[in-house]
Amino acid sequence: MRTLTLSDIEFLVFAVRWTLLLSALAFLGGGVVGIVIALMRTSQSIILRVLATSYIRLFQGTPLLLQLFLVFFGGDLIGLSLGPWISAMLGLSLNAGAFLGEIWRGAIQGVSKGQREAARSLGLHYGPTMFKVVLPQALRLAVAPTVGFLVNLVKSTSLASILGFVELIRAGQLLNNATFRPFLIFSTVALIYFVICWPLTMASRRLEVRLAQAYRR
Amino acid sequence: MNYIFQFGEILKPVNFDELLWGMLNTLRLSALSMVLSLAFAIVGAMLRTSGPKWAKAIIAAYVEIIRNTPFLVQVFMIFFGLPTIGFRLDANGAALVAMVLNGSAYTIEIVRAGIESISAGQMDAAKAIGLRPLQSFRLVVLPQALKVMLAPLGSQFILLMLNSSIVSVVSADELMAAAQDVQSRTFRPFETYIIVFVIYFIVSMLFQAAFALIDRWAFARTEEQR
Numbered sequence: 001m002r003t004l005t006l007s008d009i010e011f012l013v014f015a016v017r018w019t020l021l022l023s024a025l026a027f028l029g030g031g032v033v034g035i036v037i038a039l040m041r042t043s044q045s046i047i048l049r050v051l052a053t054s055y056i057r058l059f060q061g062t063p064l065l066l067q068l069f070l071v072f073f074g075g076d077l078i079g080l081s082l083g084p085w086i087s088a089m090l091g092l093s094l095n096a097g098a099f100l101g102e103i104w105r106g107a108i109q110g111v112s113k114g115q116r117e118a119a120r121s122l123g124l125h126y127g128p129t130m131f132k133v134v135l136p137q138a139l140r141l142a143v144a145p146t147v148g149f150l151v152n153l154v155k156s157t158s159l160a161s162i163l164g165f166v167e168l169i170r171a172g173q174l175l176n177n178a179t180f181r182p183f184l185i186f187s188t189v190a191l192i193y194f195v196i197c198w199p200l201t202m203a204s205r206r207l208e209v210r211l212a213q214a215y216r217r
Numbered sequence: 218m219n220y221i222f223q224f225g226e227i228l229k230p231v232n233f234d235e236l237l238w239g240m241l242n243t244l245r246l247s248a249l250s251m252v253l254s255l256a257f258a259i260v261g262a263m264l265r266t267s268g269p270k271w272a273k274a275i276i277a278a279y280v281e282i283i284r285n286t287p288f289l290v291q292v293f294m295i296f297f298g299l300p301t302i303g304f305r306l307d308a309n310g311a312a313l314v315a316m317v318l319n320g321s322a323y324t325i326e327i328v329r330a331g332i333e334s335i336s337a338g339q340m341d342a343a344k345a346i347g348l349r350p351l352q353s354f355r356l357v358v359l360p361q362a363l364k365v366m367l368a369p370l371g372s373q374f375i376l377l378m379l380n381s382s383i384v385s386v387v388s389a390d391e392l393m394a395a396a397q398d399v400q401s402r403t404f405r406p407f408e409t410y411i412i413v414f415v416i417y418f419i420v421s422m423l424f425q426a427a428f429a430l431i432d433r434w435a436f437a438r439t440e441e442q443r
Contacts, residue, residue, distance in 0.1 A: 061375075061421040062414050063382035065393060070414060073406040077220045151285065158287035162386055169289055182297035190286045190294065197285035 004179045015171035026092035033097025038104035059098035088160035107142035144207035239395025247378040254320030262328035283322030296387045312389035331362035371428030
């Protein structure tokens with residue numbers, strides 16, 4: 001056991017970059033999965049809709065920690081050792097995809113049906129109809145809940161520590177093992193998370209209010 | 218892919234029973250923490266909407282702090298942090314406290330939204346027919362708010378149940394900890410986690426169905442009266 005020094009706190013603060021990087025990559029991956037899921041959920045084909053719905057159900061109906069473990073150990077199945085970093089990123093992306101897919105489905109369905117019909121009657125195919133007409137309008141509806149979801153995603157990255165990936169919480173644990181000052185260390189960790197998440201929460205709330213005002217007019 | 222699945226080992230009674238016990242513990246832990254957090258949340262939401270100014274501020278701060286930090290940190294704070302300032306809890310106690318603390322913050326917001334959705338006229342009317350504030354809250358506002366709250370409370374319960382897997386890190390008794398125990402005994406992590414995945418999924422689907430039924434039964438009469 002040794003005493004806690006200033007450089008230890010610095011170590012903790014710099015571990016934030018892994019939390020942020022993991023969040024960003026998971027958001028990117030989740031965004032790709034999410035848009036596919038959202039388009040499948042709103043498509044004409046029943047098969048695609050059922051597939052997307054089951055995907056969402058599966059990921060929202062089981063614990064994220066378990067999903068991360070499955071990805072982690074699932075790599076061995078195909079003879080790949082994924083390691084904590086890749087499996088955390090992959091697992092979080094797949095999970096975020098389900099939640100973002102559901103959020104964006106709501107946004108797509110929030111755009112009035114007439115827009116879609118008008119685009120189709122102008123002779124636009126499915127691609128241009130969605131990407132040039134519907135999605136740009138859906139974006140506006142999607143921003144507030146998506147920012148709100150980001151808070152969840154940042155918090156979820158803490159579970160990567162259980163796989164052994166050294167992000168903020170794992171750094172805190174390592175530091176705690178050496179110095180045994182759990183109260184101080186974990187409250188610092190909590191404070192750092194709060195500093196990241198709270199502005200996002202506030203932004204999401206403000207965006208929501210602004211959107212509601214825009215619709216009242 | 219030349220992996221050979223071996224589910225047989227995990228489905229042996231000695232291992233599978235442990236998983237089933239884990240599931241029961243998960244259910245007990247989540248049900249207990251949901252009931253406790255709902256009780257705290259009703260008091261909290263009342264203070265938040267109509268308490269004194271300092272109480273409003275404290276509740277608001279509590280909700281923001283819990284909602285903007287990961288559950289895992291909260292578990293660590295309670296299990297590792299609290300003993301250093303004199304509160305020692307065993308793993309199961311710490312798990313329950315963490316879940317109630319976390320669940321209350323989210324439930325307060327749900328209850329508050331439910332209460333605020335009831336128009337102020339209802340409270341005025343209750344006052345006008347001579348009910349005291351607490352009576353009018355209990356007899357007039359709460360029953361109506363419950364209807365609005367039921368769906369979000371249902372999903373909050375399922376979220377809490379799924380989140381309870383995280384308390385396995387301090388080795389509290391529940392399904393995820395049982396899974397880790399079984400996989401370390403059988404050396405079959407993937408198969409174990411697949412089976413646990415199915416168990417969690419079935420449980421959350423059952424709860425979803427149960428809440429839908431409660432919604433239909435409990436509020437069937439209020440629909441007819443309108």
